[in-house]
Amino acid sequence: MIHSRDQLLHLIPQLTSLPAEVEWVEFKLNNTDPAMIAERISALSNSAKINGQDFGYLIWGVEDGTHKIVGTKFVPERAKKGNEALGAWLAHSIHPRRTARSASGSASRRRTSPSHLG
Numbered sequence: 478m479i480h481s482r483d484q485l486l487h488l489i490p491q492l493t494s495l496p497a498e499v500e501w502v503e504f505k506l507n508n509t510d511p512a513m514i515a516e517r518i519s520a521l522s523n524s525a526k527i528n529g530q531d532f533g534y535l536i537w538g539v540e541d542g543t544h545k546i547v548g549t550k551f552v553p554e555r556a557k558k559g560n561e562a563l564g565a566w567l568a569h570s571i572h573p574r575r576t577a578r579s580a581s582g583s584a585s586r587r588r589t590s591p592s593h594l595g
Contacts, residue, residue, distance in 0.1 A: 488534070489539070489546065492534055492536060493544040494544070495544070498541065499528070500524035500525075500527070501521055501525035501528050501530045502521075502533065502534045502536070503517055503521060503533075504536050504537075504540065504541050505535065505538075505541075505549075506537065506539075506540065506547065506549055507549050508537075508551075509551050509556060511567070514535070515567055515571050517535050518535065518571060520533075521535055537551045537553075538551075
């Protein structure tokens, strides 16, 4: 089941309460490099399946080591690779094809952008 925007935002406290990053969850601040995003989507999606999870999660606006929600300026829904929307570019750049859903909103009054990857 693909998460709605509200469901994704609601997952942030649960994921940030994990004692450490796990193979299927990764936190970023403002890293907006499309190639890195494509690589992470593929890796997190594969790791989620290997670890019996329905989805992997890539969450912008959370510090790696502390899991503190600090906010981000990155909004995946507005990001581009050249003149192409990032989502469209990712859809034809990642093989095999992966399901990805992003949402931007607030957690702890800070902008966050969680994505689930399957």
